[in-house]
Amino acid sequence: MFAMIFMILLAAACSSSQQAQEPNDTAAGSGDTAAGAAAQPKEASKTDDTFPRKVESAGGGVTIEKRPQKVALASWQLVEMMLPFDQPSVGVTLPFAAANSVLESEQLKPHVDKFKEFKIVGEGTKVNLEALLSYGPNLIIAGSKTNLAIKEQLEQIAQVVWIDEESINTRTEWPKVVSLIGSFLGQEKRAAELIEKFAATQKAGKQKLAVRQGESVLFVQVRDKAVYVMQPNTLLPYYDGLGLTLPKTSENMPANGQITLEGLSVINPDHLVLGYFNYTNKSLAALTDEWEKSEVWKSLKAVKEKQVYALNGELAMGLGPIGQQYGLESIIKAMEKK
Missing domain, CATH: 3.40.50.1980 (Nitrogenase molybdenum iron protein domain)
Structure with a gap:
């Protein structure tokens, strides 16, 4: 009798342990993703x-x-x-x-x-x-x-x-x-x-920034001796994902994307995102350090409205989920009206 009771208890314990260790079969939800996102893996x-x-x-x-x-x-x-x-x-x-x-x-x-x-x-x-x-x-x-x-x-x-x-x-x-x-x-x-x-x-950010629709946003990549305008097709998670508005660009924009301060003043966006490539080492030079001393810079709409945002360009304008997640959160926080 004792042996029989022991076997019953052992079987019940094994069954309980197995149920506790079974993985959750609930599939992750779907939604809008970055441009070209893959469908959620099935099961x-x-x-x-x-x-x-x-x-x-x-x-x-x-x-x-x-x-x-x-x-x-x-x-x-x-x-x-x-x-x-x-x-x-x-x-x-x-x-x-x-x-x-x-x-x-x-x-x-x-x-x-x-x-x-x-x-x-x-x-x-x-x-x-x-x-x-x-x-x-x-x-x-x-x-x-x-x-x-x-x-x-x-x-x-x-x-x-x-x-x-x-x-x-x-x-x-x-x-x-x-x-x-x-x-x-x-x-x-x-x-x-x-x-x-x-x-x-993206979905939550698009709702928060809906009041910014129609206000132009320009992303630039800041290096030590050059500043480049980021191409819109590389920034779809921001423009499409957050519903941001592209600025009207100058017809004289160089093919390689490099821009001068004068060229930037022609575009004159409502919001300017500075993606620094020396963000983790502030001792390194950046061309915009010199620009900020000029009257042309001070006359920019984004500067006068205090709508210039600095972030880590290597991450936010990079290729992966961590950097772009950081970019989304940084831009939403900076542009959201309090």
Whole structure:
């Protein structure tokens, strides 16, 4: 009798434990996302953590046998898209030099610090193949065009999954890339959460800034010796996502986007967003430091109305979900009427 009672209690305990550990099957909601956003992954919670799995890769599907513990990014465009995921170890190729990099910013540093191992396997967009080999990844994520020249070398180091850059524009369609990376890592739910949060911020921001409709907004990229007008198609998460209004541009705008103070005065926007590329190191020079001393600058509509906003251009005008989320929140806060 005692043995029978013990077996009944044991069976009940196992059943209760199993129910407690079952994942939540509620799919993430959908909504507006950045331009070119991918659809939310279907039944993400049911596919998470399931290996082997077949995933999309340029040139045909690839089967990943086990959850990758060490993942390397050969494409410099993917850094921000990897940082939000829960991964024990990553190796990254940076679009910039590691010294004084945006990785030290308050937005990115917490993501970098959460990895048990964070290795740099390339700088200035170039992969250091020796560093990559030494890192010893289980999986390499590469761009079909960005890394085409070293395709053979990469595939000799580890299994490679290729982002199809012929069909996905990584500059303007980061949600599609994030969804793919989520599928590579078995973290589709995390990818869906990032996209959903971004869409929700856009939706709420568009409502808050509705009173600004019709007021022109110009984004410029501020460097030490030059200022560039950002092209609208690279800023769709802001213009389309928040309902901002493009200014009328000068017919004499240089093809490379570089603008002078006089050219800026011709456009004369209602709101001016200064995306500094020395934001994390204020000791570095910026051309607008000199502009601000001139009468032409002081005569600008945005300056007189105190509607000039400074932010980290490397992040807000960059390629990924963390920087653009920061950009959305910064612009909404700055432009919202109190």
